[in-house]
Amino acid sequence: AQSVTQLDSQVPVFEEAPVELRCNYSSSVSVYLFWYVQYPNQGLQLLLKYLSGSTLVKGINGFEAEFNKSQTSFHLRKPSVHISDTAEYFCAVSEVAGYSTLTFGKGTMLLVSP
Amino acid sequence: NAGVTQTPKFQVLKTGQSMTLQCAQDMNHEYMSWYRQDPGMGLRLIHYSVGAGITDQGEVPNGYNVSRSTTEDFPLRLLSAAPSQTSVYFCASRRGLTASNEQFFGPGTRLTVL
Numbered sequence: 069a070q071s072v073t074q075l076d077s078q079v080p081v082f083e084e085a086p087v088e089l090r091c092n093y094s095s096s097v098s099v100y101l102f103w104y105v106q107y108p109n110q111g112l113q114l115l116l117k118y119l120s121g122s123t124l125v126k127g128i129n130g131f132e133a134e135f136n137k138s139q140t141s142f143h144l145r146k147p148s149v150h151i152s153d154t155a156e157y158f159c160a161v162s163e164v165a166g167y168s169t170l171t172f173g174k175g176t177m178l179l180v181s182p
Numbered sequence: 183n184a185g186v187t188q189t190p191k192f193q194v195l196k197t198g199q200s201m202t203l204q205c206a207q208d209m210n211h212e213y214m215s216w217y218r219q220d221p222g223m224g225l226r227l228i229h230y231s232v233g234a235g236i237t238d239q240g241e242v243p244n245g246y247n248v249s250r251s252t253t254e255d256f257p258l259r260l261l262s263a264a265p266s267q268t269s270v271y272f273c274a275s276r277r278g279l280t281a282s283n284e285q286f287f288g289p290g291t292r293l294t295v296l
Contacts, residue, residue, distance in 0.1 A: 111272060169227050171227075173224055
């Protein structure tokens with residue numbers, strides 16, 4: 069079975085500053101990795117995903133993430149955040165084989181202030 | 183396309199009452215799932231379905247029933263509501279069965295059990 073750990077429950081940052089949201093996963097088999105964003109009172113929206121190939125993945129809204137197999141990490145980064153990036157961010161993992169289910173981390177609340 | 187729709191948006195129940203949360207998708211997706219979201223817990227999988235007539239349990243299935251009589255609809259039933267089922271419920275769907283495909287989420291149903 070797989071699991072996901074998001075190391076920070078809340079990350080406060082000033083507008084235009086860089087940000088990194090940390091995610092570590094555990095699995096005994098090959099995995100797919102995802103980052104989802106949830107804006108207040110809305111459903112989840114896919115930011116980006118890693119399936120295979122290049123370990124640096126670019127997503128929507130200027131976000132990117134890097135897959136590090138040796139450290140079992142998939143950290144999310146943005147070089148300059150905006151107020152509108154304030155949201156909750158979820159890292160998720162799924163096994164490659166079969167019709168696997170998604171396992172989510174507990175989420176990181178990104179709070180961007182002026 | 184309307185995507186994934188959920189009704190109702192809000193519901194208040196008394197302990198012991200029953201109700202059905204509705205979920206529908208118009209994308210002809212094979213895979214559908216139900217999650218519950220609780221503060222500090224992330225999203226936890228309740229039940230999922232890989233096609234009409236096929237359902238399976240997720241991480242937290244107790245107290246919930248599902249059925250999948252059509253590709254489009256995947257209702258979630260609470261037979262005897264308990265305060266522990268107070269949560270926000272999300273329905274999701276994805277094309278095909280492989281987890282590499284994006285999962286689309288509905289807007290959620292906020293349920294309070296008194």
